[in-house]
Amino acid sequence: MKQIHDLQLRRSGRIAKLKEQIIITGLVVCSLIAILVTIGIVASLAYEAFRFFQKIPITSFLFGLEWSPQTAIRADQVASSGKFGVIPLLSGTLLISTIAMIVATPLGLLSAVYLSQYAKTRTRDWIKPMLELLAGIPTVVYGFFAALVVAPIIRNTGAGFGFDVSSESALAAGLMMGIMLIPFISSLSDDVLSSVPKTLSEASLGLGATRAETITKVIFPAAIPGIAGSLLLAVSRAIGETMIVVMAAGLSAKLSLNPFDAVTTMTVQIVTLLTGDQEFDSAKTLAAFAIALLLFILTMGLNMIALRVFNKYRTVYA
Amino acid sequence: MPEYSLTTSDKLKARHASETRFRWMGRIAIFISLGFLVFMFAVITVRGIGALSQTRILLKINFDEQLIDPQKSRDPQQLAIANYKPLLTKAMGQLFPQVTDRRDKRRLNRLLSSGASFELAEKVTKDPDLIGTTQDIWITAASDVDLFIKGKTDNNVEEKLRRLKNKEVNWIKQLEEYGKIKKKFNTAFFTKGDSREPEMSGILGAMIGSFFSLLVCFIVSFPLGVLTAIYLEEFAKKSFLTNVIEVNINNLAAVPSIVFGLLGLSIFLGVMNLPRSTPLVGGLVLALMTLPTIIIAARASLRSVPNTIREAALGLGASKVQTTFHHIVPLAMPGMLTGTLLGMAGALGETAPLLMIGMVAFIVDVPQGITDIATSLPVQIFLWADSPEKGFVERTSAAILVLLIFLVAMNLTAVILRKKLEKKW
Numbered sequence: 001m002k003q004i005h006d007l008q009l010r011r012s013g014r015i016a017k018l019k020e021q022i023i024i025t026g027l028v029v030c031s032l033i034a035i036l037v038t039i040g041i042v043a044s045l046a047y048e049a050f051r052f053f054q055k056i057p058i059t060s061f062l063f064g065l066e067w068s069p070q071t072a073i074r075a076d077q078v079a080s081s082g083k084f085g086v087i088p089l090l091s092g093t094l095l096i097s098t099i100a101m102i103v104a105t106p107l108g109l110l111s112a113v114y115l116s117q118y119a120k121t122r123t124r125d126w127i128k129p130m131l132e133l134l135a136g137i138p139t140v141v142y143g144f145f146a147a148l149v150v151a152p153i154i155r156n157t158g159a160g161f162g163f164d165v166s167s168e169s170a171l172a173a174g175l176m177m178g179i180m181l182i183p184f185i186s187s188l189s190d191d192v193l194s195s196v197p198k199t200l201s202e203a204s205l206g207l208g209a210t211r212a213e214t215i216t217k218v219i220f221p222a223a224i225p226g227i228a229g230s231l232l233l234a235v236s237r238a239i240g241e242t243m244i245v246v247m248a249a250g251l252s253a254k255l256s257l258n259p260f261d262a263v264t265t266m267t268v269q270i271v272t273l274l275t276g277d278q279e280f281d282s283a284k285t286l287a288a289f290a291i292a293l294l295l296f297i298l299t300m301g302l303n304m305i306a307l308r309v310f311n312k313y314r315t316v317y318a
Numbered sequence: 319m320p321e322y323s324l325t326t327s328d329k330l331k332a333r334h335a336s337e338t339r340f341r342w343m344g345r346i347a348i349f350i351s352l353g354f355l356v357f358m359f360a361v362i363t364v365r366g367i368g369a370l371s372q373t374r375i376l377l378k379i380n381f382d383e384q385l386i387d388p389q390k391s392r393d394p395q396q397l398a399i400a401n402y403k404p405l406l407t408k409a410m411g412q413l414f415p416q417v418t419d420r421r422d423k424r425r426l427n428r429l430l431s432s433g434a435s436f437e438l439a440e441k442v443t444k445d446p447d448l449i450g451t452t453q454d455i456w457i458t459a460a461s462d463v464d465l466f467i468k469g470k471t472d473n474n475v476e477e478k479l480r481r482l483k484n485k486e487v488n489w490i491k492q493l494e495e496y497g498k499i500k501k502k503f504n505t506a507f508f509t510k511g512d513s514r515e516p517e518m519s520g521i522l523g524a525m526i527g528s529f530f531s532l533l534v535c536f537i538v539s540f541p542l543g544v545l546t547a548i549y550l551e552e553f554a555k556k557s558f559l560t561n562v563i564e565v566n567i568n569n570l571a572a573v574p575s576i577v578f579g580l581l582g583l584s585i586f587l588g589v590m591n592l593p594r595s596t597p598l599v600g601g602l603v604l605a606l607m608t609l610p611t612i613i614i615a616a617r618a619s620l621r622s623v624p625n626t627i628r629e630a631a632l633g634l635g636a637s638k639v640q641t642t643f644h645h646i647v648p649l650a651m652p653g654m655l656t657g658t659l660l661g662m663a664g665a666l667g668e669t670a671p672l673l674m675i676g677m678v679a680f681i682v683d684v685p686q687g688i689t690d691i692a693t694s695l696p697v698q699i700f701l702w703a704d705s706p707e708k709g710f711v712e713r714t715s716a717a718i719l720v721l722l723i724f725l726v727a728m729n730l731t732a733v734i735l736r737k738k739l740e741k742k743w
Contacts, residue, residue, distance in 0.1 A: 020639045027549035030542050034567050034613065037606050041577060044584040107347045114344025127348060134355050136725060138667025140696045141718050144703045145358055148711070182351045210333055212340035233572065240574025242670035247703060267576055267670070274583065275673055292580045296573065303572040307565075 103178025108185030516709025534601020579674025615657020
């Protein structure tokens, strides 16, 4: 009798163990899917980009100064074979991101400083969610607003001063993108500033420095790496932002650093190349994947640098 | 010595002044950011509120059997495709007996929406008893008329450049005198799909499309995200693999959304051959995008469950799996749900990846399932914003308002959920 009982117990124990093993294996499989997604992204982008580079040499893509992807639709048609130089797209992306960062950096950092160093808890408690609301607004809304309200205002003001402003100026898209980035920068920097050890600021205040002096000369320098990290993340987001530029920036690939000009960006070109009906194998559609690969590498690189900076910073004050 | 103290007090004053300046700079920065938020909300509300009403014209429609159903079959299919235009023409003719010129008559008809005859068809198919009777019916007016009634057209422009000529304007004024033209609540906006005519278009199709996409997104990303978080937080030992997974998740969170769209295009559509332009594919792409958000939130929530619970369960003889699933996960659930809800809110506003997988088509029908062709609310906004018709401007703003209301509701629910269910340890 006892033997049987033992046997049953052992068997049920074995089954339970097996069950646990299965469950744990399931968990591992789930967490591997996250890696699978990354592999999927890299593989699909690289594969299509590779096919693109078989048609267009990689050097003329990376260093070409002209972008006009109009290829002949039919074989017998006489048309330009298409120029796929990515430099104008990069310069456009850079121009708009720079404008965005010029707007967002001071506003975001000053908001973060005020919220983390000056504001009372109660003020902070209702201003922070409001700022986060700004981050929660879909980018299509920003794009609509940029195209419908901001761009005309800029054009009219420009005309008033005698400037010739394009109706799809880089300035409108950049301004709007800057507004979008404010909460992003402010909440990240807020965390960074709050994590600077209290002892530093107390020492400075104790020596008679004012709050502003403490912030600019003690807290801020101590937080510089973390803040640099948050700005890098913001740049990465600006480069990858799509809807605002699709709706407010232009399509003309121009090498220009004039913020009143219409420029185009990498994301805009991906959208224009891939929406609408096209055959899947043309150089035009494949070009979108090549741009996306470049975009992915750029944002990934920025993000990795940012994370490294963050981690280093964290170990300093841990 | 008095000299010395004088200089320091001067310097002190300057230092205090710069302190005040600095403080004000912070205040101004916040003011600008929030001021912009308010400005944007105000502009969109002012522009969008008009779309809640739609101008309609009261017509005495005689449902002449000879014209609609001469065979007296009352067959719904026949009734649906019958020609209702003559009924409208007749009714308009009765209102304006003085208009006799053929070309003028056609222009008179154009005061009504070109979809007006479908409205009648719908009514008759639903209630065939109407045939043979005469009814007073509020018929949807054309978009130009609607804009005129709402005061959104500039009437000082030269007649040639206006869409409504003087004749039309006079007719409208006459209708106003009779009290036969009025703004009514715009039900079509909430009950119809997209349309080429602004006055006939609605957001129901886009809303249902968004709903199905989010449903797919939730079904895929919630279990995956939570299980991944459980593994990383409760089971995984520090190893090369877990380290890779962790770095990977953090990086995935920063990948531009449009890249996920391209992934969907080449894998889900290209390799797996799933149906293009459907909520199924859209939801899958959104799921991959929200996965990092959910994982990060779920891990934070698991981490906040105190170790004493784990130790108590293990001490009483529960296995690791039992401890986790019977005790830790239920306690962490509110936090996980909050994180998921926030991730869903982000997915609801996402546009770019959906453009990549073809959810930008012009779709009139309201989708019935996850494999029907559909758009989503933000894509509809994008499409309307691109449209040259002036009547779509207020509809775009109104659609944005609806989207924002949904987003705010989801965020609020998340906050309340967290407050209500979260335990303080």
